[in-house]
Amino acid sequence: MNQPAQQQDVPGVQSEMTPRPDCGEESYRGSGRLEGKSAVITGGDSGIGRAVAIAFAREGADVLISYLNEDEDAKDTARLVEEAGRKAVLVGGDLSKAQHCRELIAKAVSEFGKVDVLVSNAAYQMSHESLDEISEEEWDYTLDTNISALFHLAKAAVPHMPAGGSIIGSSSVNSDMPSPSLAPYAATKAAIANFTASLAQMLGSKGIRANSVAPxxxxxxxxxxxxxPEKVESFGKDVPLGRPAQPAELAPVYxxxxxxxxxxxSGARIAVTGGNPIL
Known part of the structure; x- marks a missing residue:
């Protein structure tokens, strides 16, 4: 894939990307693996979250799609879930706020009666070349959005998760190969891998599994x-497969x-890295 240099405002909109990411809209075929389950997916409006929402729905799950403020992208994802014959619930809001995380789970329980699967996928990052460029506010917001949200969501969801439930955190190759220009983000991705490993041990007696995916x-x-823009143009070309992944290539692991x-x-970190080793 060749992507041209391009720039958007945070948080970014999938419909304005060139080329458009492939989230499995035309390719994913389900086979009933998640029949009867309900799932909460944060960052479900686009990218990996949209690909997971599509796959989960086509595998038989109802889906709550959490997103920040990308309303049109979120509506597109909901439409794809509903076209698969499953229920889609949209909830916008800021996951850096603990109360919103609790309200998100409460909404899922009211709509579905339970939470079988929690996918904590929403993330914030910003590229910086020096420590001086990283404000205290950005540091706090990155940690609150990427790792504290996982804690608040899991704490709220576990009482409503039956045996066989699953918590999945979106980590990153940055968890043990940190990019210096993404220092706050990389730190949270290591924390996600570590925290889900702790949850696996803490929740095993309840029959609840916890894992992370490291794209x-x-x-x-x-x-x-x-x-x-110049980093966007070269993004992903330094891995052995020579290109970035499409979100659809992550969905089967979730x-x-x-x-x-x-x-x-349970307690695993699954690497999907295009050939780069992960420790």
């Missing part, structure tokens, strides 16, 4: 919204971790 470069709205077929996978 390499993925073509999502976060890229043109948070990187300078399906496995959410499904009963992954019933003995």
């Amino acid at each position: 390499g470069p993925v073509w999502t709205p976060l890229i043109p919204a948070t990187m300078p 399906v496995l971790l959410a499904s009963d077929e992954g019933s003995y996978i």
